[in-house]
Amino acid sequence: xxxxxxxxxxxxxxxxxxxxxxxxxxxxxxxxxxxxxxxxxxxxxxxxxxxxxxxxxxxxxxxxxxxxxxxxxxxxxxxxxxxxxxxxxxxxxxxxxxxxxxxxxxxxxxxxxxxxxxxxxxxxxxxxxxxxxxxxxxxxxxxxxxxxxxxxxxxxxxxxxxxxxxxxxxxxxxxxxxxxxxxxxxxxxxxxxxxxxxxxxxxxxxxxxxxxxxxxxxxxxxxxxxxxxxxxxxxxxxxxxxxxxxxxxxxxxxxxxxxxxxxxxxxxxxxxxxxxxxxxxxxxxxxxxx
Amino acid sequence: xxxxxxxxxxxxxxxxxxxxxxxxxxxxxxxxxxxxxxxxxxxxxxxxxxxxxxxxxxxxxxxxxxxxxxxxxxxxxxxxxxxxxxxxxxxxxxxxxxxxxxxxxxxxxxxxxxxxxxxxxxxxxxxxxxxxxxxxxxxxxxxxxxxxxxxxxxxxxxxxxxxxxxxxxxxxxxxxxxxxxxxxxxxxxxxxxxxxxxxxxxxxxxxxxxxxxxxxxxxxxxxxxxxxxxxxxxxxxxxxxxxxxxxxxxxxxxxxxxxxxxxxxxxxxxxxxxxxxxxxxxxxxxxxxx
Numbered sequence: 001x002x003x004x005x006x007x008x009x010x011x012x013x014x015x016x017x018x019x020x021x022x023x024x025x026x027x028x029x030x031x032x033x034x035x036x037x038x039x040x041x042x043x044x045x046x047x048x049x050x051x052x053x054x055x056x057x058x059x060x061x062x063x064x065x066x067x068x069x070x071x072x073x074x075x076x077x078x079x080x081x082x083x084x085x086x087x088x089x090x091x092x093x094x095x096x097x098x099x100x101x102x103x104x105x106x107x108x109x110x111x112x113x114x115x116x117x118x119x120x121x122x123x124x125x126x127x128x129x130x131x132x133x134x135x136x137x138x139x140x141x142x143x144x145x146x147x148x149x150x151x152x153x154x155x156x157x158x159x160x161x162x163x164x165x166x167x168x169x170x171x172x173x174x175x176x177x178x179x180x181x182x183x184x185x186x187x188x189x190x191x192x193x194x195x196x197x198x199x200x201x202x203x204x205x206x207x208x209x210x211x212x213x214x215x216x217x218x219x220x221x222x223x224x225x226x227x228x229x230x231x232x233x234x235x236x237x238x239x240x241x242x243x244x245x246x247x248x249x250x251x252x253x254x255x256x257x258x259x260x261x262x263x264x265x266x267x268x269x270x271x272x273x274x275x276x277x278x279x280x281x282x283x284x285x286x287x288x289x290x
Numbered sequence: 291x292x293x294x295x296x297x298x299x300x301x302x303x304x305x306x307x308x309x310x311x312x313x314x315x316x317x318x319x320x321x322x323x324x325x326x327x328x329x330x331x332x333x334x335x336x337x338x339x340x341x342x343x344x345x346x347x348x349x350x351x352x353x354x355x356x357x358x359x360x361x362x363x364x365x366x367x368x369x370x371x372x373x374x375x376x377x378x379x380x381x382x383x384x385x386x387x388x389x390x391x392x393x394x395x396x397x398x399x400x401x402x403x404x405x406x407x408x409x410x411x412x413x414x415x416x417x418x419x420x421x422x423x424x425x426x427x428x429x430x431x432x433x434x435x436x437x438x439x440x441x442x443x444x445x446x447x448x449x450x451x452x453x454x455x456x457x458x459x460x461x462x463x464x465x466x467x468x469x470x471x472x473x474x475x476x477x478x479x480x481x482x483x484x485x486x487x488x489x490x491x492x493x494x495x496x497x498x499x500x501x502x503x504x505x506x507x508x509x510x511x512x513x514x515x516x517x518x519x520x521x522x523x524x525x526x527x528x529x530x531x532x533x534x535x536x537x538x539x540x541x542x543x544x545x546x547x548x549x550x551x552x553x554x555x556x557x558x559x560x561x562x563x564x565x566x567x568x569x570x571x572x573x574x575x576x577x578x579x580x
Contacts, residue, residue, distance in 0.1 A: 125505070127509075174505075184498070184502055187498075188502055188503075194549060198545050199481070202538075208474070211474060212478055213579075216579070217435075219419075219479060219483075222515050223482045225512050227569060231562050231565035235565060238553065238561065239558055246554070249553070252488070255492045256485075257543060260540065260543065264536070268525060271528065272522065274491050278517045279490075279518055279521055281491065
């Protein structure tokens with residue numbers, strides 16, 4: 001057992017799945033939890049995801065060896081600040097947020113401008129379009145990546161503890177800088193969510209949307225799956241990683257305008273060449289992850 | 291048995307899967323085939339998808355009761371014209387193209403301006419991102435829709451034969467007008483392919499594309515799956531349904547520009563409301579297809 005007492009702040013899909021996985025791996029003793037939503041709190045307790053629930057964050061983290069903040073990214077620093085009265089100096093605190101520069105900046109701000117040595121910023125690359133502790137799964141992180149973005153003056157033992165726990169539940173830990181993280185995930189995750197939401201919304205606003213959706217096939221279902229994700233979470237991610245997403249969105253709009261011009265000017269061979277480039281790039285991607 | 295002799299022109303994923311399914315259902319006697327590509331021809335024969343292969347289309351269709359043109363949409367009329375010398379007056383001809391107005395217009399053009407009464411335009415809403423007869427599957431169409439777009443002066447018995455065969459292999463037949471078909475599938479299928487190809491191509495052109503792809507997760511994989519589809523096929527579909535796709539692409543670009551302005555002007559509540567509308571629309575779609 002690596003952690004005598006784990007506190008999970010934010011009892012949703014990710015916080016719940018992490019608690020389940022660490023318990024199943026025998027890595028934690030007692031698990032306490034807090035969520036601002038009484039429904040999630042009671043469900044987490046009832047499902048046995050946590051051992052005890054608290055109505056205040058400082059009570060949940062009192063005596064904890066490790067605190068995981070599993071809240072929407074924009075609320076991470078606020079959650080950290082709320083826990084502060086209950087934290088011991090030796091408590092390790094980590095997060096699971098989808099952006100990293102903003103989390104580190106915000107936490108430094110609530111800690112007098114300097115990052116606490118025992119704060120470890122982490123991002124598990126896993127999830128489903130479903131939210132809430134009721135959808136949490138023990139195996140959610142197995143064979144998935146977890147990005148840890150170290151910071152200056154970080155306590156090496158704290159970082160190693162967090163890395164070891166993720167590895168113990170089957171995840172693969174990769175380290176990179178916060179800026180590199182945010183640029184990469186703007187491309188692979190944040191922009192695709194914008195495109196999927198935007199596409200479904202555009203269709204829903206069409207006059208004939210009523211006849212469109214019943215005729216959609218399997219390709220449509222996969223392409224739009226991420227548009228069923230939590231609007232609150234993705235609103236937060238976009239705000240937190242605004243610059244990187246805006247840059248890519250500009251490029252995406254520019255590329256779509258180019259395609260539109262190819263169509264208008266009947267430059268069909270160029271369009272086909274673009275499709276071929278894209279297919280080849282995706283085949284390279286598949287060969288890298290398999 | 292409904293069809294003594296079936297001829298399949300175009301031995302790819304769809305033509306091959308249809309031949310397999312009709313044989314498995316006991317609906318056809320003998321199956322002959324033709325494809326311009328000798329590799330597909332030999333594979334189809336070797337896999338037992340067809341009983342005999344021909345090096346010329348008229349030979350393949352001679353004596354056939356039903357001919358299915360399973361070629362890229364822009365080649366449908368050309369394939370029809372190539373078969374003409376071998377067709378008997380009573381032979382029913384059908385297709386599987388993803389657009390319908392262009393196919394009907396092009397076939398009328400090679401038939402002296404009038405659609406042949408025994409031509410039945412059909413579109414099975416099934417497929418995978420994989421191409422070629424080697425990927426053909428007996429069960430590809432089960433529980434999928436097939437759209438039939440009737441035309442004036444169509445032979446009712448010909449249409450009924452085609453509908454009955456699709457039903458015999460587990461598909462659900464729906465009739466609608468060619469224009470309605472093309473508008474609906476521009477939205478559910480053609481535009482998503484443009485967006486997926488365009489997104490992957492945009493990423494592949496980034497300087498840091500080498501570090502992006504290895505960090506992509508499951509959401510990315512689903513979102514980009516259709517970008518592995520056949521560039522030739524989708525080039526054809528876009529040309530064949532240009533007006534409907536161009537209209538939707540304009541709307542999509544406009545919506546992305548709106549999102550970009552919301553970000554630039556920090557109108558985050560509007561962005562969240564858009565995400566919420568999209569999620570609600572997708573939930574309605576899921577409830578309709580389940």
